[in-house]
Amino acid sequence: MTAVPQRCSIFCAIVDNFGDIGVCWRLARQLVAEYGVDVTLWVDDAALVAKFLKRAQAELCEERIEGVQIGIWSSSWEPSATESDAIISSNLLIEAFACALPETLLSALGAAARVPIWINLEYLSAESWVEDHHLLASLVSLPGRADPAQKTFFFPGFTARTGGLLRESDLLVRHTLWQREEQIERQRLLTELVPALNGSLTNDLVLVSLFTYESESLGGCLAAMAQDHVPTLCLVPEGRSLSSVQRFLELPDALRVGEAAVRGALSIAVIPFLSQDDYDRLLSLCDFNFVRGEDSFVRAQWAARPLLWHIYPQQEQAHLQKLDAFLDIQGEESQRENAPQAASSMALRQFVRLWNLGEDCQELWHHLRPQLPELREQAGKWQQHLAEMPDLAANLMRFCHTRSR
Amino acid sequence: MIGGSPWKVQKSEFTKSGRNTAICKMKLKNLLNGMQTETVYKADDKFEMVVLEQKEVTYSYFADPMYVFVDTEFEQIEIEKDDLDAVIDYIEDGMEDVCNAVFYNDKVISIDLPNTITREIIYTEPSARGDTSGKVMKTARLKSGKEMSVSAFCEIGDFVEIDSRTGEYKSRVKR
Structure with missing residues (x-):
């Protein structure tokens, strides 16, 4: 039996959207549920977290949510003695995405008899340098402490020499159950999310989820779906994709949650922002998922359905290197499975790349759509390949066990 | 720090x-x-910089277990082999390189050689005829016993330039 930390404090500074909190929340929940760790998740934007968890802001810290205690912090925050003691007595302290801990807390750590195992959990990347940097540590000077403390960099990734990907122990079983009776589950899902469309589900319907940043490529892609001879239903959660959808629809008033619009063979429906578990179900039941950032990107891979990754855009196209690294690592695996690499996976690669360059993707979607069954098969193999590796929480617990010996 | x-x-x-x-x-x-x-x-982590004193020195002699250098005022500076690190491979009797002795709290903690140093090859296998491009390499031994890769056309008695930071061969020099 692996000894695991009893208490863990996770610090999350929310930059924008729900990506950062999404990853931290999943990790916190998994540590509680699967390892029995007492987790406090410290967040710096109570309003956003309340919206994310669908709770009233005032209730956020009152009682544990799914076993996780929420705490509120900021860069100028001065923890009370009780808060400080609770954090210092943690066996595991996680700084998510290199958020800098407040000076007051660093001083308290410096004065403590023992510094917890201190992790900087980084963003996900498939680039090869990640393997060389995973589990390297910073030596940190803490006020009043003669010996430097160690802060270990923990990199999620796609290979066994990285920290792996978040994956709850029952996730793949859940996907199998959803996908076993796909048509029935789809009907149920659509009835819940878009009651206005009830009864419109046909066997040849292409079901698409659209959760991207604003995109120049989206209009052409939706136009291709509208021109298709098979019907497509595009489910769009409220948020940033919607502005690009509105531009395509050219409606006088913006679509609201539960409403739908039809253009040719394409129906577009706006769905509410979903809980993480409901979003997993949506990904599982769609034929194609447009995802973005990190959390939805990882979840879509576990859903074993073809996906387009809209990577977080950076200045001077710095994100393209990261995108290519993922496409390469996935391409290598696909090639290993069925050499030479299938034309369908090459087409998908081209689609993903052009989308991220903001190019017109209309023709590409026409080309890609008939290949969705083959791409589904490949997505399944990719999921199985990833599932052969330990998940992120398991790797984290193993590291803590090694360090505490 | x-x-x-x-x-x-x-x-x-x-x-x-x-x-x-x-x-x-x-x-x-x-x-x-x-x-x-x-x-x-x-990349934005901050450190307290350490101010180190530095002096120009030249190597004088080895008095087991100390290596002795002298500064410009003929003061002797002694340093142990362990503190010489990779530099030890290039310390030879008679070397004329002007080195940098680095001090912390009045204690010498390291010796830095010039970035480029010149050393003599005391042994290497004869070169095969024909290749003068410098791309083909072979092993050569310096006076200190250090072995390194040099161009195949280098011979015993030749002097070669070495990058003291990486230990890499740079070129053959005429003396």
Whole structure:
């Protein structure tokens, strides 16, 4: 039996959207549920977290949510003695995405008899340098402490020499159950999310989820779906994709949650922002998922359905290197499975790349759509390949066990 | 300065990718106890800089276990083999390189050689005829016993330029 930390404090500074909190929340929940760790998740934007968890802001810290205690912090925050003691007595302290801990807390750590195992959990990347940097540590000077403390960099990734990907122990079983009776589950899902469309589900319907940043490529892609001879239903959660959808629809008033619009063979429906578990179900039941950032990107891979990754855009196209690294690592695996690499996976690669360059993707979607069954098969193999590796929480617990010996 | 000890950055490698933090992977050496470690830092992490005193010195002689250098005022400076690190491979009797002795709290903690040094080959296998491009390499031994790769056309008695930071052969020099 692996000894695991009893208490863990996770610090999350929310930059924008729900990506950062999404990853931290999943990790916190998994540590509680699967390892029995007492987790406090410290967040710096109570309003956003309340919206994310669908709770009233005032209730956020009152009682544990799914076993996780929420705490509120900021860069100028001065923890009370009780808060400080609770954090210092943690066996595991996680700084998510290199958020800098407040000076007051660093001083308290410096004065403590023992510094917890201190992790900087980084963003996900498939680039090869990640393997060389995973589990390297910073030596940190803490006020009043003669010996430097160690802060270990923990990199999620796609290979066994990285920290792996978040994956709850029952996730793949859940996907199998959803996908076993796909048509029935789809009907149920659509009835819940878009009651206005009830009864419109046909066997040849292409079901698409659209959760991207604003995109120049989206209009052409939706136009291709509208021109298709098979019907497509595009489910769009409220948020940033919607502005690009509105531009395509050219409606006088913006679509609201539960409403739908039809253009040719394409129906577009706006769905509410979903809980993480409901979003997993949506990904599982769609034929194609447009995802973005990190959390939805990882979840879509576990859903074993073809996906387009809209990577977080950076200045001077710095994100393209990261995108290519993922496409390469996935391409290598696909090639290993069925050499030479299938034309369908090459087409998908081209689609993903052009989308991220903001190019017109209309023709590409026409080309890609008939290949969705083959791409589904490949997505399944990719999921199985990833599932052969330990998940992120398991790797984290193993590291803590090694360090505490 | 980290945790009360001065550390020397021996190697650094910067990485910035997508949304990830810009990071710097560094090989560090503790100047007090010689411990080496590979670390990674956020590129905006801040350190207290260590002010080190430096003096120009030249190598004089070896008095087991100390290597003795002299400064420009003929003061003797003694340093142990362990503190000479990789430089030890290039310390030879009669060497004329002007080196830098680095002090922390009045104690010499390291000796830096000039970036480019010249050393004599005392043994190497005869070169095969024909290749003068310099791309084909072979092993050669220096006076200190250090073995390194040099161009295949180098011969016993030749002098070669070496990058003292990497230990790499640069070129053959005429003397």
